[in-house]
Amino acid sequence: MQVKAPRGTYDILPDQVHKWHYIEEVLKGTAELYGYREVRTPIFEHTELFERGVGESTDIVTKEMYTFSDKSKRSLTLRPEGTASCARAIIEHSLYNGLLPVKWYYTGPMFRYDRPQTGRYRQFHQFGVEAFGSTSPYLDAEVILLLVEILNRLGLSEFELHLNSVGCPSCREEYRHKLIQHITPVKDGLCKDCQVRYQQNPLRVLDCKVATCHEAITGYPTLSEYLCGECRDHYAIVRETLEQNGVKYIHDDNLVRGLDYYTKTAFEVHIPDIGAQSAIGGGGRYDGLVRDCGGPDLPGIGFALGIERLLLAVESLKSSCVRPVGIEAFVTVMDDKYELQAARLVNELRQAGIRTDKDYSGKSARAQMKYAAKLGAYLTLFVGDEEINGDFITIRDMQSKKQEQVARDHITDHVKLLLQNY
Ligand SMILES: [Zn+2]
Numbered sequence: 001m002q003v004k005a006p007r008g009t010y011d012i013l014p015d016q017v018h019k020w021h022y023i024e025e026v027l028k029g030t031a032e033l034y035g036y037r038e039v040r041t042p043i044f045e046h047t048e049l050f051e052r053g054v055g056e057s058t059d060i061v062t063k064e065m066y067t068f069s070d071k072s073k074r075s076l077t078l079r080p081e082g083t084a085s086c087a088r089a090i091i092e093h094s095l096y097n098g099l100l101p102v103k104w105y106y107t108g109p110m111f112r113y114d115r116p117q118t119g120r121y122r123q124f125h126q127f128g129v130e131a132f133g134s135t136s137p138y139l140d141a142e143v144i145l146l147l148v149e150i151l152n153r154l155g156l157s158e159f160e161l162h163l164n165s166v167g168c169p170s171c172r173e174e175y176r177h178k179l180i181q182h183i184t185p186v187k188d189g190l191c192k193d194c195q196v197r198y199q200q201n202p203l204r205v206l207d208c209k210v211a212t213c214h215e216a217i218t219g220y221p222t223l224s225e226y227l228c229g230e231c232r233d234h235y236a237i238v239r240e241t242l243e244q245n246g247v248k249y250i251h252d253d254n255l256v257r258g259l260d261y262y263t264k265t266a267f268e269v270h271i272p273d274i275g276a277q278s279a280i281g282g283g284g285r286y287d288g289l290v291r292d293c294g295g296p297d298l299p300g301i302g303f304a305l306g307i308e309r310l311l312l313a314v315e316s317l318k319s320s321c322v323r324p325v326g327i328e329a330f331v332t333v334m335d336d337k338y339e340l341q342a343a344r345l346v347n348e349l350r351q352a353g354i355r356t357d358k359d360y361s362g363k364s365a366r367a368q369m370k371y372a373a374k375l376g377a378y379l380t381l382f383v384g385d386e387e388i389n390g391d392f393i394t395i396r397d398m399q400s401k402k403q404e405q406v407a408r409d410h411i412t413d414h415v416k417l418l419l420q421n422y
């Protein structure tokens with residue numbers, strides 16, 4: 001029986017991977033420009049970390065985690081997101097005692113057992129940034145400006161930035177009561193999950209993915225009316241800083257986060273062009289997270305972007321700056337007896353930094369030429385009787401079809417010179 005890749009996973013084949021390289025370079029380059037450095041955490045962690053750091057009552061933890069026991073009966077989970085692992089690493093290495101804020105970025109595969117559909121996979125990829133150790137609203141603005149810069153550099157300037165403040169535990173308390181008062185009379189219209197959770201955590205109803213839950217609670221009071229002085233000021237500075245930097249945003253009262261460790265700034269980015277799954281990422285402040293993960297009271301803010309969604313958006317632009325990396329030079333062997341000389345030439349060119357290849361299937365000279373064209377080689381170099389006897393190499397420009405003979409000793413320099421035209 002043929003074994004196929006598991007449902008919800010996929011191969012990124014070499015003729016697609018250049019797009020990934022392009023996006024990853026933009027992501028890393030921009031984050032580093034803003035002073036963020038890369039962190040790499042394990043793909044799996046103790047299950048408990050995500051229960052605490054993502055939230056025991058969330059869909060991610062209750063329904064979507066890839067959890068397994070290892071041979072020592074420990075419960076481990078493939079990471080469903082990146083922030084909890086960063087918080088764990090900060091605590092584990094006592095980085096809260098060092099230079100603050102700690103500014104990190106990460107990229108890699110995440111895992112969620114979800115119904116696969118276009119742009120959504122069980123192994124998917126995220127890029128994220130996290131800044132721990134400052135409550136400054138200017139840091140919130142910096143993180144959002146970084147996100148905006150990434151989108152601009154990818155050519156995705158037609159995005160919508162949704163922004164809100166979800167307050168702090170003290171101002172949310174009063175709001176929670178108001179919301180419960182509003183929901184109670186219409187609770188029969190809610191989905192099963194919301195009927196259970198609205199008493200304890202009414203904000204989760206606003207967060208619910210079931211559309212009828214939103215319809216049931218129309219006209220609900222908004223959190224922005226209940227923000228305390230500190231949260232109000234914080235939000236005003238974030239907005240002012242974005243405005244001063246020419247960033248357009250939409251204040252969105254529907255943008256809430258149902259978990260206690262989320263505080264103040266919350267944001268999401270949508271790209272309308274890519275359809276129903278238009279949200280390509282989001283983030284916010286999570287001042288209670290590190291404490292909930294067993295660490296000190298260390299504030300934090302960050303965001304994550306879905307790379308598959310970014311790819312969809314970039315592809316819909318038909319971005320011409322993205323093209324596959326091919327070979328530059330191809331060495332054609334005119335006669336079997338010169339294989340050794342050809343191998344030396346290939347090696348020399350590669351050592352000089354020229355992407356070079358040759359045939360390994362005993363093809364005729366003609367077939368080798370076709371092969372070189374398919375590989376996208378710019379130049380073909382011939383090794384035959386004439387060349388060996390005359391101590392030169394014939395070089396053919398694949399586009400102009402011009403040929404020239406170049407002394408064997410000067411070959412790498414000359415090839416480099418010719419490649420400057422490409
Ligand atoms: Zn507050």
Ligand SMILES: [Zn+2]
Nearest residue numbers: 191194208213
């Ligand atoms: Zn619901």
